[in-house]
Amino acid sequence: MRTFELESVEAIDQAVRHRSVHDGQAFIAGGTTLLDLVKLDVMQPEKVVDVTRLPLKRIELLDDGRLKVGALVSNTELARHDIVMRDYPVLSEALLSGASTGLRNMATTGGNVMQRTRCPYFRDPDMPCNKREPGSGCSAIDGINRNHAVLGTSDQCIATHPSDMCVGMVAAGATLVLEGPEGQREVAFEDYHLLPGNTPEREHDLKPGELITHVILDAPRGGGQHYLKLRDRASYEFALASCAAIVTLDGDSVSDVRLALGGVATRPWRATAAEEVLKGQPATQENFERAAEAAFTDAVAYSHNGYKITLGKQAIARALRDATAAARV
Amino acid sequence: MTTDTGKTREHNLSAEKPRIDGTLKLTGGADYAADRNLPNQTWGYPVTSTITSGKLVSLELDEALAMPGVLDIFHHDNFDRLSRSPNSFAEENLTSEPRLPFEDNEIHYQGQYIALVVADTLNHARAAARKVRANYERSDDFLTDIRTLDRGEGDLPGEEQSGDASSLGDADSALESASVRLDQRYTIAQENHSVMEMHASVAQWENDMLTIYESSQGVVFQRNALAKIFGIPPEKVTVISHFIGSGFGSKLFMWPHAIMTAVAARRLGRPVKTVLSRQQEYLATGYRPTSLQRVRLGADDSGRLLSIHHDGCNESSPAGKHDDTVSGATPKMYDCGNVAVTNRLVTVNKCPPCPMRAPGESSGNFALETALDELAVQLDMDPLELRKKNFADKDPASGLPWSSNHLRECWDNAASRFGWDKRNATPGAMKDGDEIIGYGMATQSWEAMRQHCSARFGFRADGSLLVACGTQDIGTGTYTIVAQTASKLTGIPIEMIDVRLGDSSLPSGPLSGGSFATSTVLPAVSAAFDEAVSQLKTLATAEGGAFENADTDAIEFQDGRLVHGGQSVDVTQLLKDNQLGLVDAVGSAQPGDEQSQYSFRSFGAVFVEIRWDPGISRLRVARVVSTIDIGRAINPMTARNQVEGGIVMGMGMGLFEQAEFDHSGYPYNNNLADYILPVNADMPEVDVELLDYPDYHHNAFGARGVGEIGLTGVAAAISNAVYNATGKRIRDMPISIEKMLAS
Amino acid sequence: MASVNRHSTGVGFCTPGAQAEIAERPRAASGKTSDTRRITLTVNGQQHALQVAPNAVLLDVLRDELNLFGTKKGCDHGQCGACTVHVNGRSVNSCLMLACMQEGAEIVTIEGLAESAGFEQGHHPVQEAFLEHDAYQCGYCTAGQMMTASAIISDDSIDGDEASLREAMSGNICRCGAYKNILEAVQQARGKMRGGQ
Ligand SMILES: Cc1cc2nc3c(=O)[nH]c(=O)nc-3n(C[C@H](O)[C@H](O)[C@H](O)COP(=O)(O)OP(=O)(O)OC[C@H]3O[C@@H](n4cnc5c(N)ncnc54)[C@H](O)[C@@H]3O)c2cc1C
Ligand code: SF4
Numbered sequence A: 001m002r003t004f005e006l007e008s009v010e011a012i013d014q015a016v017r018h019r020s021v022h023d024g025q026a027f028i029a030g031g032t033t034l035l036d037l038v039k040l041d042v043m044q045p046e047k048v049v050d051v052t053r054l055p056l057k058r059i060e061l062l063d064d065g066r067l068k069v070g071a072l073v074s075n076t077e078l079a080r081h082d083i084v085m086r087d088y089p090v091l092s093e094a095l096l097s098g099a100s101t102g103l104r105n106m107a108t109t110g111g112n113v114m115q116r117t118r119c120p121y122f123r124d125p126d127m128p129c130n131k132r133e134p135g136s137g138c139s140a141i142d143g144i145n146r147n148h149a150v151l152g153t154s155d156q157c158i159a160t161h162p163s164d165m166c167v168g169m170v171a172a173g174a175t176l177v178l179e180g181p182e183g184q185r186e187v188a189f190e191d192y193h194l195l196p197g198n199t200p201e202r203e204h205d206l207k208p209g210e211l212i213t214h215v216i217l218d219a220p221r222g223g224g225q226h227y228l229k230l231r232d233r234a235s236y237e238f239a240l241a242s243c244a245a246i247v248t249l250d251g252d253s254v255s256d257v258r259l260a261l262g263g264v265a266t267r268p269w270r271a272t273a274a275e276e277v278l279k280g281q282p283a284t285q286e287n288f289e290r291a292a293e294a295a296f297t298d299a300v301a302y303s304h305n306g307y308k309i310t311l312g313k314q315a316i317a318r319a320l321r322d323a324t325a326a327a328r329v
Numbered sequence B: 001m002t003t004d005t006g007k008t009r010e011h012n013l014s015a016e017k018p019r020i021d022g023t024l025k026l027t028g029g030a031d032y033a034a035d036r037n038l039p040n041q042t043w044g045y046p047v048t049s050t051i052t053s054g055k056l057v058s059l060e061l062d063e064a065l066a067m068p069g070v071l072d073i074f075h076h077d078n079f080d081r082l083s084r085s086p087n088s089f090a091e092e093n094l095t096s097e098p099r100l101p102f103e104d105n106e107i108h109y110q111g112q113y114i115a116l117v118v119a120d121t122l123n124h125a126r127a128a129a130r131k132v133r134a135n136y137e138r139s140d141d142f143l144t145d146i147r148t149l150d151r152g153e154g155d156l157p158g159e160e161q162s163g164d165a166s167s168l169g170d171a172d173s174a175l176e177s178a179s180v181r182l183d184q185r186y187t188i189a190q191e192n193h194s195v196m197e198m199h200a201s202v203a204q205w206e207n208d209m210l211t212i213y214e215s216s217q218g219v220v221f222q223r224n225a226l227a228k229i230f231g232i233p234p235e236k237v238t239v240i241s242h243f244i245g246s247g248f249g250s251k252l253f254m255w256p257h258a259i260m261t262a263v264a265a266r267r268l269g270r271p272v273k274t275v276l277s278r279q280q281e282y283l284a285t286g287y288r289p290t291s292l293q294r295v296r297l298g299a300d301d302s303g304r305l306l307s308i309h310h311d312g313c314n315e316s317s318p319a320g321k322h323d324d325t326v327s328g329a330t331p332k333m334y335d336c337g338n339v340a341v342t343n344r345l346v347t348v349n350k351c352p353p354c355p356m357r358a359p360g361e362s363s364g365n366f367a368l369e370t371a372l373d374e375l376a377v378q379l380d381m382d383p384l385e386l387r388k389k390n391f392a393d394k395d396p397a398s399g400l401p402w403s404s405n406h407l408r409e410c411w412d413n414a415a416s417r418f419g420w421d422k423r424n425a426t427p428g429a430m431k432d433g434d435e436i437i438g439y440g441m442a443t444q445s446w447e448a449m450r451q452h453c454s455a456r457f458g459f460r461a462d463g464s465l466l467v468a469c470g471t472q473d474i475g476t477g478t479y480t481i482v483a484q485t486a487s488k489l490t491g492i493p494i495e496m497i498d499v500r501l502g503d504s505s506l507p508s509g510p511l512s513g514g515s516f517a518t519s520t521v522l523p524a525v526s527a528a529f530d531e532a533v534s535q536l537k538t539l540a541t542a543e544g545g546a547f548e549n550a551d552t553d554a555i556e557f558q559d560g561r562l563v564h565g566g567q568s569v570d571v572t573q574l575l576k577d578n579q580l581g582l583v584d585a586v587g588s589a590q591p592g593d594e595q596s597q598y599s600f601r602s603f604g605a606v607f608v609e610i611r612w613d614p615g616i617s618r619l620r621v622a623r624v625v626s627t628i629d630i631g632r633a634i635n636p637m638t639a640r641n642q643v644e645g646g647i648v649m650g651m652g653m654g655l656f657e658q659a660e661f662d663h664s665g666y667p668y669n670n671n672l673a674d675y676i677l678p679v680n681a682d683m684p685e686v687d688v689e690l691l692d693y694p695d696y697h698h699n700a701f702g703a704r705g706v707g708e709i710g711l712t713g714v715a716a717a718i719s720n721a722v723y724n725a726t727g728k729r730i731r732d733m734p735i736s737i738e739k740m741l742a743s
Numbered sequence C: 001m002a003s004v005n006r007h008s009t010g011v012g013f014c015t016p017g018a019q020a021e022i023a024e025r026p027r028a029a030s031g032k033t034s035d036t037r038r039i040t041l042t043v044n045g046q047q048h049a050l051q052v053a054p055n056a057v058l059l060d061v062l063r064d065e066l067n068l069f070g071t072k073k074g075c076d077h078g079q080c081g082a083c084t085v086h087v088n089g090r091s092v093n094s095c096l097m098l099a100c101m102q103e104g105a106e107i108v109t110i111e112g113l114a115e116s117a118g119f120e121q122g123h124h125p126v127q128e129a130f131l132e133h134d135a136y137q138c139g140y141c142t143a144g145q146m147m148t149a150s151a152i153i154s155d156d157s158i159d160g161d162e163a164s165l166r167e168a169m170s171g172n173i174c175r176c177g178a179y180k181n182i183l184e185a186v187q188q189a190r191g192k193m194r195g196g197q
């Protein structure tokens, strides 16, 4: 593994004086993405800044009912937090479906937002990959793309965003708080991750030097919630398709619904079209399936991942069914 | 030294005992090869080919050599001139890849070693390896997956292996005249052993003696091969493998990384340790080759098999031939007089395949046992009945009687524990909520083999025993059953027995593979015991001894004492009287004429319940029941564990495992996240029962071995259960989500 | 001539003449040594002063600097669980941790598991249960299994039902497939440690 400098910071302003990855520097929190990729020589920081001593480990209920989560709160703590389990079960379930006990203990909220794609070609520095090395080509489009996206792809990159947590957050609704050399700003969670388009190397709206300090979850939406993750084996595998659903009922019809998808899209994916199909409609299996269809109208299949269109629709229909059932109790 | 064919005396030994090496394994004290750090040691890190076929034109090393901590880089232009091992199984010097490292500039496969960087630390070696630049002449003429060659009808691709073909009766005409016929093709994707302990070598030369710590299933084979390769006497090479983080066949025969490491250690005059990375080991240490199979069956209306054709095709490699002979066991499975089997090989641009748990047979079993299920559907017959109807009461291939065969009881026992009678044969008829339930079954089988073996048995003055053999314990429990055997023979408690394995300087023992270690080693331990006892008797009858001048035949060994008439002497006293710390002897055992009198084979039956949730395309194995006849289990606890582990690996074959290479030859999933293995959450309810019918024709302990059989049948039973649940017949393993959706 | 490695330029210098030079290159000439720093790690209750590189990985330091070989490497990338240790009471994958970031933390490895839990003599109940249930074969994944098991047993947020325990243990791959016995061992140890719940 390449050598790097390591610096530990104690205060946020110390951290944000540093420029980001683009300048050969990277923050390290849990390290489960960073060290994995440094060992593979995919990320090549000259300097690594340890942010784990920053005071960003709290979960705080704000006066307006929103929940403010520090960037260093571990995936385990967040998933098992009383308020999260009670008011944001879809997020708790999403977190607990990810990785493994040990990795969730290490992984942080900020790091999870920033995790990189699992595209095998991206993870091998000897292979062409537009995301890792702009202009070198995409090996997956003509190669094996079983794990790749069918939504939000471009002819430059078809890699999925692998996070489960982010899918739960998109459904729950959230805001990212970023702190940078120019001060603090907020970004809607849904807008934070970028589509690959012609610049797959640009994955998110984080400016050089900026740090994620918090994720603020919208005030609870109530309703029935469910996160369903489909994969080959029963655990310890990234999603092939997943769906976070929050369903609010008015009698037997859906008064509000939030749907987000994982494993099938190039970023944590809000399925707005599907939501529109369902809103105000009776909560029936038939309507769930119509909504699922709507979510994949624009899907593009590649040589090995056509099955994800079916699987993704199934994930939506079933998650809606189970979230609706939860809404009824 | 005496030779015991193992039949001299029957031993009644079977007991559930916790492993004697358990404490070491549970406290972190067991020393696996990669746990060895020697004084002044350096670290090797291989550089591997990133092309699949072609030539290595040049290496640029300047930058790498200038990296911190780098000591040297070994490659084609500066490597020692060595000889290949003769590669003989009989001479016990077989290697997995006969080609020597850096032998020439040909690139046969992606992941082939092109250099070895040696540095002071692992991080330095790994960082420098990234800086080695290779220039290639790339050839686009390569093949990584034989499935692309199959035309879907007629003969399988590849070159027929004359040694693999066998036939009984006239399978062609019998097929033609059969009233019920089936002709189907099956495939199994490449599986990786995925041993938890990555292959590791730590090599050290002292004067002209080489010591190498290796994660090996065959220390004697590796010692012999290294001696041939370096041109030195075997006595000058010691291979040590006290503990092995599993092998499943990939560590039976040495791979080139050990040779590179030994050369580097000699050149640097310092110990060198090379631990392959997971990515490297997935490309350079073997695999279960992809298989294509064609099965044709002919039966009469009552379900009697009239004809079986089984054709197989496997991958082999330009860097070393391996023939998995998937159809080899078929003639022995059922009572059918007209059988024809063939096997073919296709050379692919991958490292040599090698045996992987239940090699050949588990693949062939999948095709045959799935075909039988299909035949049962055609006949509208219960698949279990179909098998019972065709039970072979002797070995149809050789005509020899079985040494012991309780397959019928396995079928019945497992069927009743499983509740097979509740099966509804109509696909999709059994439901539970969102899930459709399917039941499937298959026969399990593995050949029972035995090799020659020597062991040392010693009595110590402190009352303890020393038992030593140059075999290994790869997790099967060999340490423990050897101790159980010594304890049974002597009456000395198991805690007082010091078992030494995994060292090539010990009396020559067998490979840990093929399920023959137990049947091979225990008779040698018994023979060595007899030898050691006769040494004790010699001492006792010598001048001034306890039974001076007595007839040794009249002296008996009982519970740590020598007994003569009404008198007895404690062995420890005998040693003390003679001022001896240890009395020991080597004994040997080998199979005898029973081999030409009987056919030795273990059988079992496995029943599987799967659950298919069509709404979310989720397939899970819910329940597995297996009953197996392995003769005698010396330690039923560790033996059951082997079968349970085999079932898990069989689930891998059936549901998840496939190494994938893209059109450019790129290995898409050479890591443990993308190559899918079963995890704990995939574990169904598993219920294994071992019948207890000691097979004393096989050896005096009645044990036929248990390492492989549990895996066989599982993939077929899963696929048959999937048919029962869905009416989908999936003939290509693994049964992935996309295959379920496509069919 | 095709060059897959995009950094490749021209033809290398590996002529026979050059090798002799490589072979004889003395150690000192092989470049600068990288910067290291002093850290103190608390492992199994003992403090260790160490000089390590900033990129030193905790797993490698435990094994190669502290000779604690009980913690295993099965993948080096968080994909198997063999390297699981406890840091401040939680199970973590030591292959993805920097040693330098663990100053001040309480690290426990399999070698110190029993003692850290107050079983000064003998084994931790998890170790006993693994022995009794034969919850291993080759033993290579086993330390990791037991470190995860011992952590989840004392974690109130993890339920004791079979599905929850299996799920919590799923980050520890056992290629020998001893999962059935592993579960039984975890259940037994859990019962013992939590007073027969
Ligand atoms: C084998 C394996 C399986 C996994 N399975 C899953 C899964 O099923 N589902 C899933 O969702 N995830 C999975 N993961 C991914 C895991 O969730 C992420 O690696 C983890 O969340 C990253 O968090 P971290 O704190 O470890 O990040 P780090 O590795 O510390 O950092 C990751 C990146 O984020 C940057 N960063 C960290 N903190 C901040 C911050 N506060 N502000 C700005 N930038 C920051 C770092 O510079 C780095 O680039 C898996 C990982 C592994 C290794
Ligand atoms: S899909 Fe994206 S990440 Fe993968 S190879 Fe193509 S460009 Fe790279």
Ligand code: FES
Pocket (backbone or CB within 6 Å): C072, C073, C074, C075, C076, C077, C078, C079, C080, C081, C082, C083, C084, C093, C094, C095, C096
């Ligand atoms: S070695 Fe750390 S998870 Fe595999």
Ligand code: FES
Pocket (backbone or CB within 6 Å): B196, B245, B246, B475, C135, C136, C137, C138, C139, C140, C141, C142, C173, C174, C175, C176, C177, C178
């Ligand atoms: S005991 Fe061998 S990998 Fe688990």
